[in-house]
Structure formats: structure tokens, C-alpha cells
Amino acid sequence: AQRVTQPEKLLSVFKGAPVELKCNYSYSGSPELFWYVQYSRQRLQLLLRHISRESIKGFTADLNKGETSFHLKKPFAQEEDSAMYYCALTHGSSNTGKLIFGQGTTLQVKP
Amino acid sequence: KAGVTQTPRYLIKTRGQQVTLSCSPISGHRSVSWYQQTPGQGLQFLFEYFSETQRNKGNFPGRFSGRQFSNSRSEMNVSTLELGDSALYLCASSLQGSGNTIYFGEGSWLTVV
Numbered sequence: 001a002q003r004v005t006q007p008e009k010l011l012s013v014f015k016g017a018p019v020e021l022k023c024n025y026s027y028s029g030s031p032e033l034f035w036y037v038q039y040s041r042q043r044l045q046l047l048l049r050h051i052s053r054e055s056i057k058g059f060t061a062d063l064n065k066g067e068t069s070f071h072l073k074k075p076f077a078q079e080e081d082s083a084m085y086y087c088a089l090t091h092g093s094s095n096t097g098k099l100i101f102g103q104g105t106t107l108q109v110k111p
Numbered sequence: 112k113a114g115v116t117q118t119p120r121y122l123i124k125t126r127g128q129q130v131t132l133s134c135s136p137i138s139g140h141r142s143v144s145w146y147q148q149t150p151g152q153g154l155q156f157l158f159e160y161f162s163e164t165q166r167n168k169g170n171f172p173g174r175f176s177g178r179q180f181s182n183s184r185s186e187m188n189v190s191t192l193e194l195g196d197s198a199l200y201l202c203a204s205s206l207q208g209s210g211n212t213i214y215f216g217e218g219s220w221l222t223v224v
Contacts, residue, residue: 043114044201044215086154095208097144098167101154 002027004087006102013077014110021072021105023061023087030092033063033070034099038084047072047085057081077109113137115216117202123222129190132219136183136204140214142166143185145177148199148218157200160185161208192223 003026013019025031035047048056050063050070061072070087087102116135124130136143144167145157156169160179177187183204189196199218205211 043217046212046214095210096167097142097159097161097203097205097208097213098156098169099144099146099154099203099213100156101146103153 002089002100004089004100004102006085006087006105008105009103010106010108012108012110015079016076019072019074019077019081019107019109021085021087021107023070023072023102025068025070025087025089027068027089031089032092033061034088034090035059035061035070035072036086036088036101038086040083044086077107079109079111082107082109115202115204115214117200117216117219119219120217121220121222123224124192126192126194126223128192129188130192130221131186131188132200132202132221134185134187134202134204134216136185136202137214140204140206141183142205142208142213143179143183144203144213145185145187146201146203147171148201149197154201157187159208189221194223197221197223 005024033050036044037047038044059074063070084104084106086104088099090099118133142161144159146154148154158177159167163179174190179185201218202216203213205213
């Protein structure tokens, strides 16, 4: 079964602390993985995708196929990083609009 | 350029009624997908349309249907509404699919009473 699991509903850290939002997936095939973010009162938006290997707003994520994980990391959290984060996957080669989302993790960065 | 636009933003319906939600994708985008978001189930894929054809379908009952017009605008319809259909319905568009960035609308809040 295709599934994305984000084990933490809420992650609370202090400003300047490292952040790691966990994401594990179950998929038979080669998935493409994404992280989406939703700031307060804003629409859901793409943060990064594993194939681009970019660092966006200081966040990085590495696809670990052996552990079927795609954890999101940032070395020093900022208050403006407080938001809801969703991990999502799609079939790697199908180029469709179908995304399978995890349940989301709320990141709270305290001053 | 204008983002993905959904109408109406908020609506209240009675059990048994039907509802139609509308989505205008970003200009030039041909893929339009719909998602249901609830506190209990999270974000769930409903269906995707590409060039007026349904390309993918999620695990929702037949009461949920959609269509796409030649200008890529899309509508989704829910018939015989149930209390459990209360949710935020999100529309997303992209040029062709996940190979391009998928952009989301602000959603339509549906409350069934």
C-alpha cells in the first residue's frame, strides 16, 4: 500500500535549535518525494522536492531508499519557520497530479 | 500571475443536497487535481483531470464527481451530501503533473448540517 507517515503531530523547538521533521513512506516502485508547507492563513505551497536536491529557506531533505525515509532538516530554526509541514509522494515517472500526503507535523519555533 | 482560484470559499449545505465547487487553474496549466482535507483523515486525493479527461481517481464513493472544461477550469460535485463530507476541498494545478510544481488554491470550506 502507498502510505506516508509523519510520526509527530507537533514538534516544538527553540529558535536557533536544529530541526528534523520525520517522514517515512511505503511505496512499491520509485516514488518522488516532496515537502509542502502551510504558513498561518496561507495556502499550501511546495517547499522542496528530492529530485532537485535544493536547499530552500535553509531546509534540506535527503531521500534514503534503504530506510524509506525523507526527513526534513534545518540546522538553526527561525520563528518564521513555524508552520504545518506535509510530506508527500507521487509515482516517480508518471508525472501526474496525484499526491499522497502524510498527516502533517506542526512545527512551533519558540523565541 | 493569478494563482489557483476556488469558489465559493465558504458554504453551508443540508444533508441530502448536492454541491458544486469551482476551480480556475493558473493560466496555461492543464492538470487540475482535487483534495479533501479533514482533521481526521488529513489530505486525501479525490481525482485529477488533464486536458478534459480524468487521469487519476482516489478512493471516494461515486457521489464525488468532477469535470474539466476546454479552458482547463474544473468543477467538482458532491451529491446526496452526508455530514462526513464537511471538509476543506482543495484544488491544485500544474502545467502537466508532478514533474512541474503543483500549486494549491485556498480551498472551499464546506459544512454539511
